[in-house]
Amino acid sequence: MARVYNFSAGPSMLPESVLKTAAAEMLDYKGTGESVMEMSHRSKEYGEIITAAESLLREIMNIPDNYKVLFLQGGASTQFAAIPLNFMNGTGKADYVVTGQWAKKAAAEAGRYGDVNIVASSADKTFSYIPKLDKSTFTKDADYFYICMNNTIYGTVYHELPDTGDVPLIADISSCFLSEPLDVTKFGMLYGGAQKNVAPAGVTICIIREDLLGKARDITPTMLNYQIHADNGSMYNTPPCYTIYIMKLVLEWIKNEVGGLEKMKELNEKKAKILYDFLDSSEMFKGTVVPEDRSLMNVPFVTGDTDLDAKFVAAAKEAGFINIKGHRTVGGMRASIYNAMPIEGVEKLVAFMKKFEEENK
Template sequence: MKQNIRDVYNFNAGPSALPLAVLEKAQQELVDFRGTGMSIMELSHRSPAYEEVHNQAIARLKSLYSIPENYEVLFLQGGASLQFSMIPMNFLQPEKKAGYVMTGVWSEKAFAEAKLFGEPYHVASTKESNYHIIPRMDELQYYERDAYLHLTSNNTIYGTQWKDFPDTGDVPLIADMSSDIMSKPIDVSKFAMIYAGAQKNLGPSGVTVVIIRKDILEKANPNIPTMLKYSTHAKSNSLYHTPPTFGIYMLGEVLSWIEESGGLEAIAKQNEEKAKLIYDAIDNSNGFYLGHADIESRSLMNITFRLADEELEKKFLMEAKSAGFVGLNGHRSVGGCRASTYNAVPLEACKALSEFMKQFQKKNG
């Protein structure tokens, strides 16, 4: 087993790997944040020192995604799971329906919460095939008067990812991008709202990013609790109450790291290279490794696969752990193996895993 904790190969699905450079900078600034004599965690969220951190994180996010002026960027708490409830509370009017594209467990959870507040329905579903594929665009059947259409852009448990997004016209498109936000350039203007828990590609757990178009804020239900209104947080620059200050600081530093790494185009290119190393090990194994996701729907963030029998699978995971590979166990609901190759997972880790897979096959094939 590797002795240096930073030498382990971290493939955890979330909370997941953070850039080493960001961790080292946070370590340097932890006790005395930029000459304040206090940790960032001790600063008032109303102080100029913290407000600069807060506003800079928003500005970096807007710049990296080229977010248009008619959008708000919010930092909320409660994880993406709270958004499952907040979205229908704010936007699912009594006289309308909401369409949900079912591509995995997180879609199911979002749909279940929406049922508490109105009439959601399935726009399309791949559940019968154990969510191994993303629906085709021509399979999406929804109504022009829908309150919104909801999808999950990347499915961590099953290893599938949307490559393109539907043009929904006047129907607001809402996306849970918790596990692939900031992994590639996207056209934000296609969406009425994007939300994401930070703990995969943006920073530590505890912060939820919401990118929301201003016009739908005006149409939201006013008769819900203050803290559950998006407008409350938009009007106060996400400072209505004490935000998760350390998490937002870390998020800003991760965004700075993305900028310094060449921006989203460079990040996307490396993510493709990383995933290819592992998918090639699967595809060239003559069935020794079996990928779960359909080739056209494969995720660049979560690579899911099985071995021919469970005993061999257990041996693979045990030997991988001994070799310093962390987090390769598949989700408890589907089993198997999963390598999560988020932005901060280095290319070297993916090369090492690919080589380990090949060597394991040679010894056990």
């Protein structure tokens, strides 16, 4: 059938040109006579792929030389433990802001290894906003300060970063990775699973200021010790080679076809505006997030009537708009409009919503 518009929260759409290249190179990568899936990770050919992926990421995100870029496995969930194991090495204290399920899980895992101070939470209103932060509640001698930048389930994003002074800021950017420019120097560590904006599921990118490395706790499993991976160029053991290859193709797409992160941001703002403007004007569909904290990537909305929500989700699927059902904790719908969602996908979705509203008044 025709390609569908996939509004999944992740894994989600990849640029069609990337998939076409992957298909064309499947049996014979650039005249090597082998698939990238079959390449020895120690071969010259594969070395060029992983090196290019890192270089492209550094260039696109403007990552300074004093940051290490690691391509790991295990998803963000594995980093929930690796972060305290690697960085709770001074006072054993860390500050966490709880803006949703993923921040909450991260805080809970850190709490198994040290003292976690929940400086703020938006649980009281189903995480529909980013809490205002009061600096006087921050732990002055914390080993780090942790946020989840974009909250996939709830559709919120930090438009302003907390001022943590000398305390390193660590951010999970899984669902806003490469969606817009980010000042890397404001962070001790940025990380995320790649399966939303960067690659298929199976690779986790960690960008870490190098002075924070080398102080992992004794109990840290070797494979969770960031220093080990930094020392070995993400090749301490066999990396998820093919997933990294697809990431390289996506990075090339951002650089060459989109034109970099400023352009990516423009495009994402344009897409999000189409949807939010409609939500703000609709009588039937309402966004669930306070306007000032709305995400560019994940847009949850409801009709206020669960039967009507279900009818809409089913009709949308029928019309080729898939995975638009909201997370069970928010209900209703959620349109995840990641980098690879074409603008026509959003335009057509809004046209479809308008028609649905007309027909179901």
